[in-house]
Amino acid sequence: MKRSDDNSKNNRSDDARMIITTGAMEPDSIKLFDSGLSFDPAVSHNDYIAALEDEKRNLGEALSVYIHLPFCPSRCLSCDHQTTVSHDHKQIDRYLDKLEVEVELVTEHLGKGRRLQQLHLGGGTPNYLSEVQLVRLVDILDKHFTIDAQTESSLEANAQRASVAQLSLLHGLGFRTLNLELRDLDPTVQQALGRHQSLPVIRDVVDNARQIGFETIATDLVYGLPMQSAASVQRTVDELLALAPDRISCYTYSRRANLFQHQRAIDSAQLPSIADKVAIFSRIVDKFCGSDYEWIGLDCFAREQDSISEAHRNGTLHRNWIGYTAQSGRGVIGFGSSSMTDLSSICVQNHANIDQWSESIERGELPMSAAARLSPNVRARRHALSDLMCNLHLNDDQHTLLDPNQEYPAIKALTEEGLIEVEGNRLTMTEAGRYTLHQAWGDSSPVYRWRTIA
Numbered sequence: 467m468k469r470s471d472d473n474s475k476n477n478r479s480d481d482a483r484m485i486i487t488t489g490a491m492e493p494d495s496i497k498l499f500d501s502g503l504s505f506d507p508a509v510s511h512n513d514y515i516a517a518l519e520d521e522k523r524n525l526g527e528a529l530s531v532y533i534h535l536p537f538c539p540s541r542c543l544s545c546d547h548q549t550t551v552s553h554d555h556k557q558i559d560r561y562l563d564k565l566e567v568e569v570e571l572v573t574e575h576l577g578k579g580r581r582l583q584q585l586h587l588g589g590g591t592p593n594y595l596s597e598v599q600l601v602r603l604v605d606i607l608d609k610h611f612t613i614d615a616q617t618e619s620s621l622e623a624n625a626q627r628a629s630v631a632q633l634s635l636l637h638g639l640g641f642r643t644l645n646l647e648l649r650d651l652d653p654t655v656q657q658a659l660g661r662h663q664s665l666p667v668i669r670d671v672v673d674n675a676r677q678i679g680f681e682t683i684a685t686d687l688v689y690g691l692p693m694q695s696a697a698s699v700q701r702t703v704d705e706l707l708a709l710a711p712d713r714i715s716c717y718t719y720s721r722r723a724n725l726f727q728h729q730r731a732i733d734s735a736q737l738p739s740i741a742d743k744v745a746i747f748s749r750i751v752d753k754f755c756g757s758d759y760e761w762i763g764l765d766c767f768a769r770e771q772d773s774i775s776e777a778h779r780n781g782t783l784h785r786n787w788i789g790y791t792a793q794s795g796r797g798v799i800g801f802g803s804s805s806m807t808d809l810s811s812i813c814v815q816n817h818a819n820i821d822q823w824s825e826s827i828e829r830g831e832l833p834m835s836a837a838a839r840l841s842p843n844v845r846a847r848r849h850a851l852s853d854l855m856c857n858l859h860l861n862d863d864q865h866t867l868l869d870p871n872q873e874y875p876a877i878k879a880l881t882e883e884g885l886i887e888v889e890g891n892r893l894t895m896t897e898a899g900r901y902t903l904h905q906a907w908g909d910s911s912p913v914y915r916w917r918t919i920a
């Protein structure tokens with residue numbers, strides 16, 4: 467998306483910056499994004515089993531699968547994923563042993579051979595697994611699900627570990643999307659995060675992946691990191707533009723040091739202020755949109771020919787626990803510690819603690835740590851919020867789910883701040899809202915960042 471009116475855009479991002487710095491984004495005002503989903507201690511394992519059995523009625527429809535592989539060779543100070551640092555590959559073997567049993571337990575109720583529309587390996591660092599372990603993992607999944615040429619198979623990867631041999635193996639196993647975890651390429655920022663990545667190595671990996679046949683190269687870009695500024699992020703974006711990935715997912719750094727104690731090692735005096743974060747995000751938007759990328763939803767940039775760009779243009783973009791997708795689907799089944807299962811009637815989070823997750827499976831139980839039932843109303847609201855995040859507006863029916871006089875008085879405040887517009891029954895996110903609400907969405911929506919169980 468090229469911008470024809472840069473001055474007017476700059477004014478809007480300045481408006482967004484002012485809204486944040488003047489405190490209009492109080493926590494209460496983001497309740498707009500509360501889908502009403504909350505954990506319910508009364509939801510039992512039997513309820514989870516019943517929900518899986520219920521899904522059997524839809525055997526002909528495809529599902530998505532997310533596998534959490536929590537192992538990393540070292541810990542980045544900013545990390546807010548459930549990870550464990552390990553140099554013992556036998557520990558990963560033992561994890562795969564349990565994962566195999568978990569897949570067996572779940573598919574016993576869900577039915578075997580269900581077609582997958584999406585398969586995603588997340589972590590952690592999935593390509594920290596050895597080649598034998600990667601083959602074993604895909605073999606486990608192949609035995610229980612139908613993975614075919616239409617399945618969008620993707621994995622997160624550390625470029626420093628992605629050899630040509632490993633990329634060839636992954637491609638041979640059916641993976642077509644490589645998500646390189648970069649965070650930021652500036653050496654000073656990397657140093658502050660305790661990360662070290664070589665730009666020439668990243669370039670080689672991108673070139674090799676393309677030559678081998680990966681169809682989509684995706685990267686992340688995190689803003690709000692220590693030592694980051696609008697100028698430093700501009701250099702990072704220039705380097706990303708030279709790499710020309712197909713998609714860039716842009717996240718705001720979330721400091722949750724009570725859950726992730728290693729984040730305390732980051733000097734908070736080095737963190738950009740919230741106003742600086744808006745300036746950094748504005749620079750990111752300017753750079754990508756001034757180049758060959760479209761701004762997708764709130765937080766992603768993709769090339770014009772990418773399937774999610776086309777879906778965004780058509781107003782048919784979807785988002786689930788794995789990320790943006792052009793395909794609508796019945797739900798996501800999560801396997802591994804801390805993973806989430808999201809079906810039409812229930813949301814389940816697995817134990818995040820690997821020992822608790824393993825012990826549960828050893829007892830022959832589904833490793834559920836918490837869950838929520840989805841009433842038809844909550845389900846519809848989640849759907850509406852997802853639509854708003856993807857397609858930036860709600861249609862008439864969906865808007866009635868967000869009645870400002872009943873459950874969402876924040877709509878009025880956000881309208882007054884110019885972040886959303888309501889015309890009749892149509893609710894649209896403004897461009898200022900797109901800049902501003904991105905800051906709040908990640909932590910406010912339990913759909914996208916649910917409570918972490920320690």
Ligand code: SF4
Nearest residue numbers: 538541542545589590
């Ligand atoms: S940020 Fe990524 S590579 Fe770093 S510790 Fe977390 S999951 Fe591992």
